[in-house]
Amino acid sequence: MTEDDATIILPTVTDRPAAGGILDDSAIDATAVFARVGDVEDVKHALIELDGVGMTYPGPPPVEALKPVVLRVEDGEYVAIVGPSGSGKSTLLNLLGLLDAPTEGTYWLDGHDTSKMKEATRTQLRADKIGFIFQAFHLMAHRTATENVAMSLVYQGIGRRRRRQIAREKLELVGLGHRLDALPTTLSGGERQRVAIARALAADPSLLLCDEPTGNLDSKTADSIMATLDELHAQGLTILMITHDHDVAERAERAVTIRDGQLREGNHLAEH
Numbered sequence: 001m002t003e004d005d006a007t008i009i010l011p012t013v014t015d016r017p018a019a020g021g022i023l024d025d026s027a028i029d030a031t032a033v034f035a036r037v038g039d040v041e042d043v044k045h046a047l048i049e050l051d052g053v054g055m056t057y058p059g060p061p062p063v064e065a066l067k068p069v070v071l072r073v074e075d076g077e078y079v080a081i082v083g084p085s086g087s088g089k090s091t092l093l094n095l096l097g098l099l100d101a102p103t104e105g106t107y108w109l110d111g112h113d114t115s116k117m118k119e120a121t122r123t124q125l126r127a128d129k130i131g132f133i134f135q136a137f138h139l140m141a142h143r144t145a146t147e148n149v150a151m152s153l154v155y156q157g158i159g160r161r162r163r164r165q166i167a168r169e170k171l172e173l174v175g176l177g178h179r180l181d182a183l184p185t186t187l188s189g190g191e192r193q194r195v196a197i198a199r200a201l202a203a204d205p206s207l208l209l210c211d212e213p214t215g216n217l218d219s220k221t222a223d224s225i226m227a228t229l230d231e232l233h234a235q236g237l238t239i240l241m242i243t244h245d246h247d248v249a250e251r252a253e254r255a256v257t258i259r260d261g262q263l264r265e266g267n268h269l270a271e272h
């Protein structure tokens with residue numbers, strides 16, 4: 001096994017870390033076994049662990065869009081999932097983003113077994129842990145940049161004044177401090193995507209999930225958005241990007257190829 005292969009192989013139950021917020025009995029058992037092997041110091045805390053996660057759409061006919069996969073992403077990593085059309089990227093993104101539940105396997109997010117969660121708990125975990133950026137920026141056209149970011153915090157129980165303060169801080173972080181009151185229609189594509197990034201960062205997520213974030217941008221603007229993602233990663237943010245673009249995937253620290261619903265470590269998109 002190469003070192004690269006090793007990074008996508010899940011630990012066995014005996015070396016699963018005692019991650020924070022463990023929610024179910026099997027995890028507690030695993031922790032007990034783990035404690036016996038006495039190797040706590042060597043195990044890193046994974047932000048994402050997919051353990052045999054698969055997705056079959058019921059149909060008819062049923063479609064096995066994601067074969068049971070294993071994937072481990074550590075805190076602070078920058079990973080691109082790269083694959084051609086129909087390979088299962090959106091299916092995987094929806095699962096990772098807790099927008100959909102797998103039909104098999106276990107998805108651990110920051111130590112939480114999400115597979116047994118009630119919908120309301122998953123929704124809260126999603127709001128607390130995950131920021132999303134999409135190809136189409138999904139901004140509210142009649143709201144300013146600040147309002148677009150601030151409104152994402154309404155359900156976090158944060159007061160209006162504080163929401164606006166956070167929004168301004170995040171917009172400044174992505175280089176839009178000079179366009180706080182601009183409406184999306186008066187912003188360029190790159191600036192709109194920056195508002196969307198600021199919105200994704202508003203609740204200080206552990207994970208930034210990006211779905212073809214530069215798909216609607218010209219190459220120069222795409223470059224500057226990628227540079228912003230690089231900076232966020234350098235500041236410690238974990239980024240997982242879904243893309244069909246070989247070159248975009250090359251910008252990430254690590255690439256995993258998805259093809260026919262199966263994952264393979266490395267960027268193999270150019271093959272075939």
Ligand SMILES: Nc1ncnc2c1ncn2[C@@H]1O[C@H](COP(=O)(O)OP(=O)(O)OP(=O)(O)O)[C@@H](O)[C@H]1O
Pocket residue numbers: 057058059063064065083084085086087088089090091092244
């Ligand atoms: N709701 C659904 N019901 C049935 N089959 C589906 C459903 N959604 C996706 N699929 C199928 O699952 C497979 C993977 O689709 P998915 O949308 O995840 O691929 P993708 O890599 O995101 O494609 P693209 O890049 O074209 O958006 C495809 O064969 C697709 O037809």
